Amino acid sequence: MFWNINIVVPFITFFLYAALLALVIVARPQTEPRRRFRWVILTMTLWSLSAFLVLVETRNSILWMRMLSASAIAFMVSAYYFIDTILEERTAFSRYVIFYGVISIILSLFTNLVMIEANVVNGELDYKLNDFVYFISGPSYLLLIYSIFRLIRSYRKSTDANQRNRLIYLTAALSLIILVSPINFTPLGKYPLDIAANGLSALLIAYSILRYQLLDIKVVIRQGLIYSIPTVIIGAAYFLILTLALNLFKQYSGLEIFLLSLAVSIVSALLAEPFRDRAQSFIDRLFFREKYDSTLMLQALSGSVATVLDLYKITNMILEKVSSTLHIPTAAFFLRDEINNRFQLTAQIGQEGTQQIEFRQGHPLVLWLSSHDQPLTRHDLEVLPQFQSLWRSERQDLDNLNAELFIPIKVLDILVGIFLVGAKRSEQAYTMEDILTLTTVANQTAVAIENARLYTSEQTRLQEMDTLYAMARQLVTTDNLEEVVATVAEHTVNSVQICYAQISTREENGDFIIRAVHSRNESNAEDLVGKKEPLVAEHFFNWILQEDRSVVLRRDDLDLHEEEISALFLDDIQEICISPLKGVDECIGLLILGDDHSSSNHQAFSSTKLRLIEVISDYATSAIQRAQLHERLEETFLETIIALANAVDARDTYTGDHSQRMADLSTKIGMKMGLPKDQIEALHWASILHDIGKIGVPDGILNKKGPLNKEEWITMKEHPLTGAQIVAPIKYLEPVSPIIRSHHEKYDGSGYPDGLSGEEIPLGARILAVVDAYIAIRDERVYSQSHTHEEAIAEIRRCSGGQFDPEIVDIFCKTITE
Template structure:
């Protein structure tokens, strides 16, 4: 057998049609439309394969040429039935079309009435002969194809469904190519594999329609492997031909056939072909699987990001940004269940209408439906399912205001913890099964993230309550400073906010103020509760409490960052404080703030050994020590918070 274009083209077309046939055979659901489509694919496969067998000259040429002629006629019949089933219409001639196909097969394959002779000449060119009866056999077939093409074109023009229009368009283009190319067989150009090349092009168009536009809504599980195998087959043929032609050329030049030269050529060819094949497969990923490719990247990014985030609003907004950007969606929203409130609150929204609801009751029909099922609810299903036919006016208004196409449940541990709602695509194309699968996967990821965030919030709430209880316990040891720590924390945080410090730093200063005296837990009651002034030895002990407190909280992960605030809270701007005598910028800003607030509180609190100062006197004392004991910038902010000229005695 001599390898040439006339043998390679039908072989490649056979590989493509064979792959598509297998893919459709394993798709679901397997209904009548798919069975007819498989007959069409099988006819095209036999057409291409018989063309290869004919021009290769390996076996009886006449027999395979007759098969090659019968196959397209069977394809014409299958196309007619396919279009008829696709549009659910039936013509009076329909029952007779089947018998036309049977007669074609019998007459063409088993008699000399249509093809009396076919052979390869000495130049391996196919020579064949058709009788005049071929018109009676082929004419009705072409009429069926033209009729089917007209129906496809009419449907393309009439349908409002953008996705369906795309699917039918590629079928119509492929059918047009097949009609024109097959007519070449009745011309002198028929000796060339033009019709088979057209078959290959049609196969590619059909594959593209299936993969890119879900032709017949086929979900092909092995699509990627199919395309890779086709690519590998094509490059394998090229690889073989390269070696074959190179060796043939070497024999002509050298007159010999050296094994090592053969091995070297094979090795060099493999080096060149492998990266080309890999690049072709990458191109397949980007062209046929563009949405899936980007969706996969999106899921990867979100998986990594949500693993490190514990803020519900931040997680929700990030997910919406990714989803709307990747899938090109107009608008979307995420609702999250509020614990023990019986409501689902809007956690994040993208381009929502002003009237879109901000909360949904947990007994809303959509939420009830989603809680019972782990699947996407579509707008189409909502308009047809009995559960949504008796919506209250308020519920219908809420759904109309949302105007969403998809509702995705967010379930964790069997509980509906949220709902992701998705609006229409900007392209107006419907959501494919792949899109829905991506959103379900995303929903599962998000449900876990929401549950983790909720657990974190509960843990944080418990932590806050514990810290407050601990601070109160410290205050209770000093009968004269009830609620002292809470007051310090609040004023310190307000002062930090007035200085425009970052939110996280304001939060840290609040906790630092709340626990600034926690080190007193290590001070004996005889000193801490002494009614009079402390002596020098007692002052040595009391001045250790900032260090004791700092060491204590430094061992707790969630509190370690406020340790410096506690440790330096009794330092003074001029270095006269304790425990280290730090001054100015050596003292953390949080500690400088807490120091000012604590000093104000000490001045205005009542003690057994002193009367409290008035608010004005305390302010004056602070102002007198600006730049001495206290940071002037902190005092300016504190005065804005505490006010001037108003008696605000803290008792």
């Protein structure tokens, strides 16, 4: 047998596929995709073997050519079913493909419908195909093309980078086969171009297995053996260079040959050293990618964790690096809370349903990790006796975490956190190198996490102090209850970093009234202000007031009914915290906070935040009590002033309901003019209290039947100033004071006490002047008789533009006649 390129190519290809077949056979476990893939590689092995034997066993060339074409059809059919399995989808005609494959293979092997004859002449293959080959073999090519199309479609849909890499190399391998195989139907078919393409496909599949664990097949190759490859290549190159040099300098001999060889060796070694280092680096990336990436990951983390001081950024960065490098879909950090010493979920990947899981100090898992430095495995949880006495809920929590390793994070031998990882995406067990890498990650970042914790804790305290200081300064500036509760609600949302805050006060009859609402999400939250809390919620409110502590309620609490969930707003948010506003002697209400968890992975109401909430509640209680006391004092003062106003009405000779009639008429005018609610309310109280300053006018002047002299007029003109000074201390009546002061000013500037004119006179005072004049003309006075409505209107119109604002006179006359 004469070995030439036509024989060497099939032989090498056969060797490659035989090695792949052995690899797939020994891989464990034998899953369905691996079993289907085994048939694919087996048919390719037979295809390559037939191509080799057709040139070696020349007496049976026709037999091996028929075996070759049958193997090709079998490969394309098995590839189709293999793609079905890995994509987990079955086409409508999958059941019929096997019948086509069996019939086509039989026709290829035992008839001349595909291959008519085949001979080897001078080492070259000569064969003749039947015209029926296109009908028998053609559909198999269409099946392979369709399979490639499905792989490309799945590649585009996949978001897993590792899976995309597996698919792209598998697609490339099959595409290479389908592109070159049609050469067999041309005169170039006598050359093993299709077999060479098959060999390249085998290399692509092998690379996909070694680099990306195609079908989760992992090959363990001794690193020293792989590193010997560049050494062999360099040695061969050195031998070739030395041989070439000796052939060029044949005339030299003896010592000259020795010196020449030494010089060539030195130069070759110097030139080859950089190549060897680069070759080994390439081998690291090619064959030991996971270990290579782990080293790079540790190097990257060592540089970045020391510079990042945000606890959540550090933990999430570590999880992202570990997950992408070691292909771990689920991992989490549980870090110790400084307040309650519980280990709470700080960051997670693939653990979205475990936010509420936490581990107490006496938990067997915490106790074991505190006393050991090595990781705890899932197998340890199942066999160690200290974990057999777990409560059912604790066992359920561990099962929900679905962790394979629990790795302790320690600082000075004190457990500060737990780093847990789930199963690898490849379902392979963790190797000692993997465990060493993960332990190194935990040890490397423990100090950084503790530093970040201290930094975050200090920053949180500073932020809390700034917030409390700003809130305290703002609360000191006001005694208005509405402003106080609104300020507390707004500052609470910003400082606790939640989405909702509400303050409800408890009334004397036991009802809870919503006094303030601040929400980041709901624009109509203020519509709730002033409304009564539902009765179904009062049960919780009264219980919390009795407990005298903050309580956190979650939507998934099994003790809550649908009506209670709705009443507590848990149908819109994930959890709420209700904190009592309790003074020294009484419970004044509740601070209700809510969060929807939309902006973070950590708990909305951690122990640190609960401590801040309690401080805010104390501030709020004090401010609300002060505002309520101020309101009661103002109400008492207002009642006193109204009593004084009534006493003034009683001293005057007006009818008893003079002030009330003025209030009704002034309010009507204000509403006709479309004034805002607060201005109408100020106009109402100004009408009631406009003559309260007459309390300081002697009865002799107030009820004098004749005209007043100059001194008496001076005394009478002081009553607007006196009235304004009386009501000025009451904050609620601040807008009323200017109206009382100016209600005797005239539009032309001839009034008193300040001689204001036109727009200088407050609008309320201009309205009050017209109303007061009308009622004075209509009422009987000690110094004048009462007049008719028509006479009063005529007099007011006569004084329009002089004593009164013309615009207000027009509105008044239209309103009074309606």
